[in-house]
Amino acid sequence: MYDTVIIGSGPAGYTAGIYLSRSGLKNRLITGYAEGGQLTTTTLVENYPGFEKGVDGNELVAAMSRQAQSFGTEMTFARVEKIEGDVSPFTLHLDTGELVKARTVILATGSTAKYLGIDGENETIGKGVSACATCDGFFYKNRKVIVVGGGDVAMEEALFLTKFASKVILVHRREQLRASDIMVKRAKANPKIHWKLGYLPEKVHSNETGMTGLDIKSAVTGETETIEASGLFVAIGHQPNTDFVKDYIRLDSAGYIKTQPGSSKTSRAGIFAAGDVQDPKYQQAVTSAGSGAVAALDAAEFIYQF
Numbered sequence: 295m296y297d298t299v300i301i302g303s304g305p306a307g308y309t310a311g312i313y314l315s316r317s318g319l320k321n322r323l324i325t326g327y328a329e330g331g332q333l334t335t336t337t338l339v340e341n342y343p344g345f346e347k348g349v350d351g352n353e354l355v356a357a358m359s360r361q362a363q364s365f366g367t368e369m370t371f372a373r374v375e376k377i378e379g380d381v382s383p384f385t386l387h388l389d390t391g392e393l394v395k396a397r398t399v400i401l402a403t404g405s406t407a408k409y410l411g412i413d414g415e416n417e418t419i420g421k422g423v424s425a426c427a428t429c430d431g432f433f434y435k436n437r438k439v440i441v442v443g444g445g446d447v448a449m450e451e452a453l454f455l456t457k458f459a460s461k462v463i464l465v466h467r468r469e470q471l472r473a474s475d476i477m478v479k480r481a482k483a484n485p486k487i488h489w490k491l492g493y494l495p496e497k498v499h500s501n502e503t504g505m506t507g508l509d510i511k512s513a514v515t516g517e518t519e520t521i522e523a524s525g526l527f528v529a530i531g532h533q534p535n536t537d538f539v540k541d542y543i544r545l546d547s548a549g550y551i552k553t554q555p556g557s558s559k560t561s562r563a564g565i566f567a568a569g570d571v572q573d574p575k576y577q578q579a580v581t582s583a584g585s586g587a588v589a590a591l592d593a594a595e596f597i598y599q600f
């Protein structure tokens with residue numbers, strides 16, 4: 295029996311492991327198949343504190359993993375398919391067939407950025423294509439970038455990027471935007487933002503130095519044109535990885551885990567959540583790590599009350 299099983303091996307899960315192990319609690323981390331989480335899909339991370347010259351995303355999460363293991367967190371490369379039990383202790387079903395018992399569980403399964411699925415996109419992720427302006431906007435000083443999306447997040451990303459880019463072109467497949475009036479007004483008032491509404495992204499062009507442009511097709515005439523740009527920010531949302539607990543704990547309408555304000559407690563006592571999976575807004579490595587610490591402290595408090 296474990297005091298805590300952590301599900302997910304991003305900054306939230308690893309930080310929870312470090313805190314639990316250092317409190318002397320027996321804990322095990324189930325990594326999932328994307329071991330290291332989203333940061334393994336990027337190169338340079340420049341906004342994680344403590345690295346004045348930035349740090350490679352893979353190196354950062356590998357160091358977190360080693361740190362957690364050095365204090366005693368056990369790691370298992372597997373996926374959790376189901377959690378069972380109305381109250382603590384819980385039983386976790388791994389896809390290897392193993393059943394694991396735990397007094398508490400921390401859900402840190404993150405979210406997955408949605409991409410467009412067009413030609414040339416996949417191989418340019420991290421070399422021009424990004425799903426996070428806060429993370430990568432800084433690399434596009436005085437360069438031309440494209441934002442794809444029509445909701446509030448797309449407007450926010452476009453406005454944020456105007457701080458760095460020389461020009462931001464917003465591409466959306468419909469003439470009508472889904473974003474709130476206030477966000478659209480703000481974006482339309484910004485002279486750096488240019489609009490291509492009613493256009494579908496078709497193909498990302500790149501060479502050895504990175505992205506060079508995007509083909510877009512008019513939804514009305516069917517004509518194709520190429521926008522030259524060195525960055526493409528896809529802002530069409532994230533999918534939280536909560537399918538396996540959707541009938542077990544309370545989620546919001548977008549599928550994110552609902553936690554009690556100011557804590558990591560979910561709708562079920564003894565089950566806690568941390569990182570992007572419970573945070574539709576900030577979705578950063580440092581905020582995920584912070585919430586991993588919160589979840590570990592909440593889990594420890596739960597365990598010590600018995």
Ligand SMILES: Cc1cc2nc3c(=O)[nH]c(=O)nc-3n(C[C@H](O)[C@H](O)[C@H](O)COP(=O)(O)OP(=O)(O)OC[C@H]3O[C@@H](n4cnc5c(N)ncnc54)[C@H](O)[C@@H]3O)c2cc1C
Pocket residue numbers: 301302303304305306307324325326327328329330331332333335336338339340341342372373374375402403404405406407420424425426429430535538568569570571577578579580582
């Ligand atoms: C391209 C890119 C660049 C980024 N750059 C930055 C940056 O520069 N700075 C920054 O602060 N943030 C950046 N981010 C955001 C940052 O990566 C995330 O906010 C952070 O990784 C979220 O951490 P997390 O621990 O919540 O989950 P994630 O990193 O999403 O990890 C989730 C983990 O859960 C596991 N998992 C999922 N389902 C299961 C299951 N059923 N069973 C077991 N395990 C499961 C997965 O294997 C994975 O290990 C970037 C994101 C992307 C995509």
